[in-house]
Amino acid sequence: MKQPIYLDNNATTPLDPRVLEAMLPYFTEKFGNAASRNHAFGWVAEEGVDYAREQVAKLIGCTEKEVIFTSGATEADNLAIKGVFEMYKDKGNHIITAVTEHKAVLDTCKHLEKNGARVTYLGVKEDGLIDLAELEAAMTPETILVSIMYGNNEIGVIQPVKEISAIAHKHGALFMTDATQAVGKIPVDVNADGIDLMAFSAHKMYGPKGVGALYVRRKNPRVKVTSQMDGGGHERGMRSGTLNVPGIVGLGKACELCRLEMESEAIRLSGLRDKLESTLNQMEESYVNGNTQHRLPHVANISFKYVEGEGLMMAMSDLAVSSGSACTSASLEPSYVLKSLGLSDDLAHSSIRYGLGRFTTEEEIDQAIAVTQKAVNHLRELSPLWEMFKEGIDLSKIEWAEH
Amino acid sequence: MAYSEKVIDHYNNPRNVGTLNKDSKFVGTGLVGAPECGDVMRLQIEVGEDNVITDAKFKTFGCGSAIASSSLATEWLKGKTIDEALSIDNMDIVEELALPPVKIHCSVLAEDAIKSAINDYRVKNGLEAIVLEKSHH
Numbered sequence: 001m002k003q004p005i006y007l008d009n010n011a012t013t014p015l016d017p018r019v020l021e022a023m024l025p026y027f028t029e030k031f032g033n034a035a036s037r038n039h040a041f042g043w044v045a046e047e048g049v050d051y052a053r054e055q056v057a058k059l060i061g062c063t064e065k066e067v068i069f070t071s072g073a074t075e076a077d078n079l080a081i082k083g084v085f086e087m088y089k090d091k092g093n094h095i096i097t098a099v100t101e102h103k104a105v106l107d108t109c110k111h112l113e114k115n116g117a118r119v120t121y122l123g124v125k126e127d128g129l130i131d132l133a134e135l136e137a138a139m140t141p142e143t144i145l146v147s148i149m150y151g152n153n154e155i156g157v158i159q160p161v162k163e164i165s166a167i168a169h170k171h172g173a174l175f176m177t178d179a180t181q182a183v184g185k186i187p188v189d190v191n192a193d194g195i196d197l198m199a200f201s202a203h204k205m206y207g208p209k210g211v212g213a214l215y216v217r218r219k220n221p222r223v224k225v226t227s228q229m230d231g232g233g234h235e236r237g238m239r240s241g242t243l244n245v246p247g248i249v250g251l252g253k254a255c256e257l258c259r260l261e262m263e264s265e266a267i268r269l270s271g272l273r274d275k276l277e278s279t280l281n282q283m284e285e286s287y288v289n290g291n292t293q294h295r296l297p298h299v300a301n302i303s304f305k306y307v308e309g310e311g312l313m314m315a316m317s318d319l320a321v322s323s324g325s326a327c328t329s330a331s332l333e334p335s336y337v338l339k340s341l342g343l344s345d346d347l348a349h350s351s352i353r354y355g356l357g358r359f360t361t362e363e364e365i366d367q368a369i370a371v372t373q374k375a376v377n378h379l380r381e382l383s384p385l386w387e388m389f390k391e392g393i394d395l396s397k398i399e400w401a402e403h
Numbered sequence: 404m405a406y407s408e409k410v411i412d413h414y415n416n417p418r419n420v421g422t423l424n425k426d427s428k429f430v431g432t433g434l435v436g437a438p439e440c441g442d443v444m445r446l447q448i449e450v451g452e453d454n455v456i457t458d459a460k461f462k463t464f465g466c467g468s469a470i471a472s473s474s475l476a477t478e479w480l481k482g483k484t485i486d487e488a489l490s491i492d493n494m495d496i497v498e499e500l501a502l503p504p505v506k507i508h509c510s511v512l513a514e515d516a517i518k519s520a521i522n523d524y525r526v527k528n529g530l531e532a533i534v535l536e537k538s539h540h
Contacts, residue, residue, distance in 0.1 A: 308441050310466035314406070314414060325441060325466070334441065346438035382420055382470060384445035384462035385438060400437030401515075 004320045005364045009204075009357030010153050010181060010299060011322060015250070016206035016358065022253040023208065026246035034243045035234060045245045052252025056213055059255040060198065061189035068214045068235045069248050073180040074104040076199030076214035079239060080176045081108045083225025084145045084197070085117055088174075092142030096173075098122040098130050098159075099340045101149050104199075105178055109147075118142070126342050127291035128157035135164060139171040146175050150182035150198075154324065154337040154353060155290030156299030158182065165194030174223060180204050180212075184258030185296055186266060190215055196223050202247065206358055207254030211247030214239075261358075269356050270297035272365045276354060277302065279369050283376060285389070289338060289351060298356040301338075303347045304372075306386040307379040312352060315375035319368055324351040346385075406467055407501035413471035418478050421460040423447040431524025433516040441465060442509065444473045446516035450524055454485045461516075468506040472496050472513040485521055489533070 006014070026048055034049045036042025053064040070076045085095065097109055099121050109119045120138045122130050130148060139146075146168040151158045165175035176197035182188055183198075184205030190198060201212035216238065217223045231240030277300040281288055285305040301324075304312065309325030324335030325348075334348035343351075354368065380386040388395060406414070425432045430449050436442040442465035449458040459477035463470045475496060480488055496502070496510035515535070522532040 306464065308465050308469075310441075311414075311464075311470060314467040344439070345441075349438070349441040382417060382462055383464045384434065384443055385464045387422065387462060395438060398434075400439070400443075401435055 002318075004318050005368055006320045007354045007356060007360065007364075007368060008320045008322050009360070010156075010353065010355035012203045012209065013206045013357050014359060015203075015208055016254065016257060018257060019207055019250050019253045023246045023250040026249050030245075032245075034245055035232065045243075048245055048249045049243055052248045052255075055252035055256040055259075059188075059259045060183060060215060061191055062215055063218065065236070066190075066215055066218050068216055068238050069243060069251070070199075070212050070214055070239055071210055071244070072203070072212040073102075073178065073199045073201035074212075075239075076201075076212050077102070077104040077178055078108050079214055079225060079228050080197040080199055080216075081105065081145065081147060082112065082228055083238070084174060084176065084223075085112050085115075086226035087224050088144040089116075092140075092144045094118045094120070094140055094142040095145045095147065096120045096122060096135065096138050096143060097147045098124060098149070100124050100128060100152055100154075100337045101147070102153060102178055102180070105147055105149070122148075124340055128152060128155050128289075128337075128341055129291055129294065130159060130164070132160065132163055132167065136167050139167065139173065141172075143168075143171055143173040146173050148175075148177060150177045150179035150188065151185070151296045152290070152337065153181050154335060155301045155341070156181070156296040157291045158186070158294045158296060160294070161193045161195065165196075169194060174221075181296060181299075184255065184262065185298060187262070190217070196221070197225070202251035202254050205254045205258050208247050208250040211244050211251050213251065265358065266297040269360070272360060272362060273298060273300050273354070273356055275362075276300055276356075276365050276369060280372055283373065286376075287347065289341060289343065300354045300356075301351055302354070303338075303343070303351040304376045305347060305350055306383045306389055307376055308349050309351055311379055312350070312375055315378055316371050318371050322353045322355075324353070325349045409475075409500050410467055410471040410502070413474040413500070414467045417461075417470060417474040419458075419460050419474065419481075420462060422462065423449055423458065423460050428527050429524075431520040431522070431527070433519030433521075433523060435515045435519055436465070436469075436512050438464065442469045442512055444469065444512050444516045446473060446476060446513070446520050448480055448488070448520045448524060450485065456480050456483050456485065456488060465509065465512075466506075468500065468502055469509040469512060471500055472502075472509045473516065475499060476513045476517055480517065485524070488517055488521060491517055 032041030032045035034045040168175040174196040183200040196217045198215040203209040287303045289301040309323030324338045338348040423430045451457040459480040461473040463473045493510035493514040
């Protein structure tokens with residue numbers, strides 16, 4: 001079977017062969033437990049981890065001691081938010097986040113609400129950005145944490161983190177960001193951005209699955225989180241569990257490659273993305289979702305009105321993409337991110353996300369354009385809504401039998 | 404999720420796509436579903452002598468299973484009498500297309516579209532609309 005063209009790099013990225021090469025010895029001859037202090041096997045593993053910690057720290061502009069390795073961004077989000085809530089509950093119980101956050105943040109906040117937290121979920125503007133005045137107004141003396149993602153996984157918009165952290169700090173709260181989609185793709189500097197805690201993952205930047213990290217600030221202010229995993233006291237007591245040495249080495253190498261290649265790669269990818277997006281946007285009744293100025297270089301999210309996203313993906317079986325359509329989930333609810341931009345349900349159902357990556361070629365983008373155009377036209381021929389639109393019927397005036 | 408071969412076949416080669424004259428008294432039109440829900444089916448039948456369905460056409464906005472369900476429905480409708488058509492059950496469609504549980508609503512929608520088209524035809528021709536069970540959704 002011919003492999004489809006992979007344009008779902010926001011879901012996961014392929015492992016870079018250079019990362020794999022760095023990891024391999026740590027599965028076999030360098031198999032030691034990094035916590036074994038009394039023999040060479042342990043020292044070699046620890047050296048690998050230390051080096052990886054340096055590579056990670058260099059990418060985000062922090063010190064090695066501020067990097068806590070986890071099983072991924074979901075665990076890092078949980079550790080940050082639950083850990084801060086437990087550590088600082090004497091100071092207050094209020095957390096501010098946004099409706100477009102990843103479920104790892106939203107569901108963690110929901111969990112804390114059952115344990116006495118008060119959570120404010122900020123809405124977003126049409127372009128997906130939060131309103132800074134609204135954030136400012138939501139701050140209270142009880143606010144201990146503001147958690148706003150760096151770049152959105154569905155539409156790619158980049159929140160004004162520097163301004164957000166300034167507001168949080170002005171009111172004495174910590175600023176946490178889920179930067180899973182941003183780290184390695186655009187310059188992220190925890191000091192310049194005023195970040196106190198930051199979650200990210202290896203497998204979104206050409207590293208392996210099952211490993212990620214939480215940045216925890218150690219100076220100005222010194223941030224503490226209550227551990228969520230008890231045991232041997234690894235990672236400065238914040239995250240017990242034998243270190244996933246090959247994974248951590250892979251994360252380190254992935255960070256190094258991103259740091260060295262990010263600048264040229266971002267230019268290349270945004271060029272390809274713009275070509276894809278502007279060509280497809282020339283089609284009748286197609287809409288680009290989210291802010292197009294402040295966003296990640298590799299994401300395009302487009303709605304093709306009057307065709308349904310899952311049906312569209314089926315017609316584009318040569319492309320591996322993702323859709324905000326309800327039909328891809330069991331809930332029959334379309335993407336909550338797109339709906340929070342004020343998109344109508346039918347446009348949310350009609351959306352396709354293209355996520356470009358390091359191994360995406362211009363030839364693939366040209367093919368993706370042709371495949372999409374053909375599929376959209378085919379499905380519109382089948383679509384009663386398209387026919388009605390063409391006849392000038394106002395679809396909003398029809399009484400639909402909701403089911 | 405993997406689609407069954409029959410769904411893929413109907414999806415790639417949909418039968419009876421098109422539009423009949425909705426103003427003709429021999430034509431019944433059913434329009435069911437809602438854009439907000441991600442599925443809209445329009446199914447039309449043309450009825451000849453002895454209440455036999457001589458033609459059926461569809462257009463569907465929806466996922467592959469919704470398109471396949473309506474395509475299959477038009478295939479089944481042609482040549483049937485209206486009474487026979489009324490006996491088509493959504494579970495027949497589920498079985499024929501091997502739809503997974505999460506896609507059963509597509510077959511329900513197709514059954515609704517058939518009944519709605521028949522009612523449109525009946526009302527146009529001075530007959531009473533058949534009361535539809537609201538058994539699903």
